[in-house]
Structures are given as C-alpha cells and as structure tokens.
Amino acid sequence: MPTMSEKILGKATKKSKVEAGDIVISDIDIAMIHDLTGPLSIESFKKIGIKKVWNSSKIVIPFDHQVPADSIDSANNHIIMRKFVKEQNIENFYDVNAGVCHQILPELGHVVPGEVIVGADSHTCTHGALGAFSTGIGSTDMAMVLAEGKLWFKVPETNRFNITGELKNNVYAKDVILNIISQVGADGSTYKACEFAGETVRDMSVSDRMVLCNMAIEMGGKTGLVEPDNKTIDYIKNRSNKPYEVFKTDLDSPSLNIIDIDVSDLEPQVACPHNVDNVKTVNEVDQEIDQVFLGSCTNGRLSDLRDAAKILKGKKISNKTRMLVIPASREVYLNALEEGLIKIFVEAGALVSAPCCGPCLGGHTGIIGNDEVSLSTSNRNFKGRQGSHNAKVYLSSAAVAAASAIEGRIVAPEVIL
Numbered sequence: 001m002p003t004m005s006e007k008i009l010g011k012a013t014k015k016s017k018v019e020a021g022d023i024v025i026s027d028i029d030i031a032m033i034h035d036l037t038g039p040l041s042i043e044s045f046k047k048i049g050i051k052k053v054w055n056s057s058k059i060v061i062p063f064d065h066q067v068p069a070d071s072i073d074s075a076n077n078h079i080i081m082r083k084f085v086k087e088q089n090i091e092n093f094y095d096v097n098a099g100v101c102h103q104i105l106p107e108l109g110h111v112v113p114g115e116v117i118v119g120a121d122s123h124t125c126t127h128g129a130l131g132a133f134s135t136g137i138g139s140t141d142m143a144m145v146l147a148e149g150k151l152w153f154k155v156p157e158t159n160r161f162n163i164t165g166e167l168k169n170n171v172y173a174k175d176v177i178l179n180i181i182s183q184v185g186a187d188g189s190t191y192k193a194c195e196f197a198g199e200t201v202r203d204m205s206v207s208d209r210m211v212l213c214n215m216a217i218e219m220g221g222k223t224g225l226v227e228p229d230n231k232t233i234d235y236i237k238n239r240s241n242k243p244y245e246v247f248k249t250d251l252d253s254p255s256l257n258i259i260d261i262d263v264s265d266l267e268p269q270v271a272c273p274h275n276v277d278n279v280k281t282v283n284e285v286d287q288e289i290d291q292v293f294l295g296s297c298t299n300g301r302l303s304d305l306r307d308a309a310k311i312l313k314g315k316k317i318s319n320k321t322r323m324l325v326i327p328a329s330r331e332v333y334l335n336a337l338e339e340g341l342i343k344i345f346v347e348a349g350a351l352v353s354a355p356c357c358g359p360c361l362g363g364h365t366g367i368i369g370n371d372e373v374s375l376s377t378s379n380r381n382f383k384g385r386q387g388s389h390n391a392k393v394y395l396s397s398a399a400v401a402a403a404s405a406i407e408g409r410i411v412a413p414e415v416i417l
C-alpha cells in the first residue's frame with residue numbers, strides 16, 4: 001500500500017514499513033552543496049568539530065550561482081570551497097566551467113532511481129524526475145549530513161497529479177506545471193511529495209519531467225517525483241554505473257491524494273508578477289519586455305534551446321528588448337554548438353553566456369533595473385528576484401520567450417511560427 005516516497009524512505013531507513021507522518025532517520029545517498037550555500041554548510045560543519053566528512057565520494061560540489069566570480073566576496077567563497085574540496089578529498093567537484101547543479105547532477109550520473117538525495121538548494125526536487133526522493137535542505141542541516149551521512153525527515157503525504165491529454169503544438173511541460181501551480185496555489189502542496197503521473201507524463205522526455213519536478217517546490221512540495229520507466233533507464237544507462245532500485249506508488253495508499261489534470265485544451269501560460277501562481281494564458285497578457293532570459297535549471301536544457309532556436313532562426317530580436325541565452329551545462333552548450341543553435345541565437349542578436357544560474361536569482365549576470373520587465377524561463381518571479389524590487393518578472397516556456405524576444409512584448413509562439 002505504500003507510496004513511492006514511503007518505499008524509498010523505508011529502504012533508506014532499513015525499516016520494513018514507514019508511513020506518512022512518521023519521523024525517520026534516513027541514510028543519504030548524495031549530498032550537494034554549491035558555491036552560494038556551501039560556505040555556510042562548511043562553517044557549521046567545522047563548528048561540529050568532526051575532522052572528516054562521512055563519505056567523500058557521496059558529496060557533490062558544483063559551482064554555479066556566481067560563476068565566474070562576479071565580486072571579491074564570491075571569489076572568496078570559491079576559495080573556501082576549493083580548500084574544503086582539497087582537505088576532504090571530495091571526488092565530485094565541478095569548478096566554474098560545468099553548469100547548473102540540478103542539470104549536472106543527473107547528466108553526470110550522480111542521480112539514479114530509489115536514492116535519497118539532499119541538496120542545500122530548494123530546487124533539489126528536480127532529481128525526482130528520475131525516481132529518487134530528492135529534497136532541498138538548509139545549510140546547517142547539511143552540516144550534519146556532511147558529518148554523519150544521515151538526516152531526519154517527516155515522511156510526506158503524496159499529491160499525485162494524474163495528467164492526461166495530448167499537449168497542443170507550442171504547449172510544453174512548463175505550461176503544464178504553471179497551470180497546475182495556478183490551480184492548487186503556491187502553497188497548495190505544502191510538505192507533500194508531488195508525483196507527476198498519467199499518460200501525458202508517460203509521453204514526456206526526461207527533460208520535460210525535470211521541468212515538472214523542478215517546480216514542485218513552487219507549490220510548497222517536499223519533493224517532485226516521476227515513476228521510473230524505460231526512458232528513465234535509457235537516460236541513466238550511459239551516465240551512471242551505480243546500482244538502482246525502481247519504486248512505484250501503490251494506488252490504494254491511504255496517504256495518497258490523486259488530482260486529475262486534463263491538459264488537452266491547455267494554451268501557452270505565463271506567470272505574472274509577483275507570484276508564481278498568478279498565471280494567465282499568454283493571450284491575456286499585453287506587456288512589453290526589456291529583457292528575455294532563456295536558461296536556468298527549469299528550462300536551460302537542449303530541448304529548450306532547440307524550441308527557441310526553431311522560432312529565432314533567421315529572425316532578429318526586437319530593438320526594444322535584449323535576450324540572454326545561458327545553456328544549463330557544458331554538455332548542453334556543446335550540443336547546442338554542434339547543432340548550430342548558438343549561431344542562430346547570436347545572429348538573432350542574443351547574448352550567449354557560459355553555463356551558470358545567470359539572472360535567475362538576481363545575483364549575477366543580467367540583473368534588471370528599476371521598472372524593467374523581464375520574461376524568464378526560470379521558476380520564480382517574486383519581487384526583487386532578478387534585481388530591482390521595482391522590476392517585474394514574468395515566467396514562461398522557452399518557445400514563448402523566443403517569440404516574445406522577436407516582438408519585444410509577450411506573445412504566443414504562433415505569432416512567429
């Protein structure tokens with residue numbers, strides 16, 4: 001009768017049965033800290049007084065939020081982290097040239113089904129797209145994980161979104177998740193495991209499933225999850241040689257709440273300022289834009305770059321707008337180069353930057369100023385998120401972002417294609 005989360009946490013706690021609401025102490029398979037949260041975790045780890053981390057091969061450290069360093073403070077943070085990597089012989093360290101943590105962890109084979117993964121970053125829920133129980137934790141909790149390889153959890157109940165219907169042309173996983181969040185609200189899945197299931201999800205690529213799971217936290221979710229299938233196994237096949245275990249949810253579980261979502265009539269969506277659940281169809285929005293950002297751990301993957309390039313090919317970005325393209329990882333960047341996508345972006349007038357979080361959280365490249373309006377393929381649009389508190393951030397799919405860059409205002413992809 002258990003859900004996927006109950007089964008995974010049962011295995012990780014070596015208990016025959018765990019149920020939603022139980023407090024358990026779980027073994028951790030992978031712990032991730034990055035350049036922004038890592039220094040705090042390291043400081044707390046040192047205060048505990050333990051000399052060595054619990055397992056130097058299960059800790060993954062990517063630099064992504066402020067890369068290359070954009071200030072003396074971030075350069076100093078990088079120094080703290082590199083020193084820690086050396087002292088502790090951390091095997092999986094990715095310096096400034098690798099990409100966004102939530103893209104490179106699965107891409108480089110650190111994520112397999114059935115694992116318990118924690119990251120000092122709220123979008124760690126992304127990795128549930130491969131059938132892992134994966135969640136964001138605070139830097140001080142992470143210090144205990146670095147020391148002991150264990151963490152306590154309250155086993156969550158599950159909201160299972162049963163998604164059916166064929167998506168129309170130019171409608172993507174991003175539109176699906178924005179629509180779901182608008183239906184349940186930004187707190188509509190608080191502390192729930194958010195499972196994405198149904199025929200629409202079955203037909204989605206692993207990248208698309210990552211988009212859904214990435215934004216589980218934007219409705220308060222403890223984690224996002226998709227049951228592994230052949231696509232999942234294909235994805236990990238050439239990336240990881242770790243053993244894995246596939247867990248699925250028993251539909252008679254008492255801690256399961258099934259929410260049916262029909263997406264056959266869904267139109268391209270846009271989340272409007274200043275909340276992710278303030279969602280309208282693109283056609284309801286009449287808004288000029290100063291900056292378009294194509295990138296982030298939500299929509300900076302190869303499929304997103306392809307969708308945008310299809311629209312931008314042979315076209316020019318409006319002179320009222322600037323566009324930043326930031327591939328989510330080096331692998332995405334290389335593939336985009338080989339496929340000629342980068343050339344299309346540069347010819348259209350976009351700026352292409354090296355893989356990093358970019359303007360997603362307003363801390364690095366491409367910050368927006370007073371009263372400016374950004375259209376972004378990332379996952380958050382609260383006040384000040386991409387720079388000035390007086391700016392506005394809209395969120396959309398890569399296709400809407402590309403079409404809007406050409407028009408200088410928010411439009412549906414049909415306007416261009």
Ligand SMILES: CC(C)[C@H](C(=O)O)[C@@H](O)C(=O)O
Pocket residue numbers: 036037065120121122123136361
């Ligand atoms: C910097 C980090 C703590 C943060 C997070 O946890 O999500 C960031 O990645 C974000 O997207 O806001």
Ligand code: SF4
Pocket residue numbers: 065100101102121123296297298356357360361378379
């Ligand atoms: S891309 Fe944005 S949401 Fe993703 S980890 Fe970086 S800052 Fe956070």
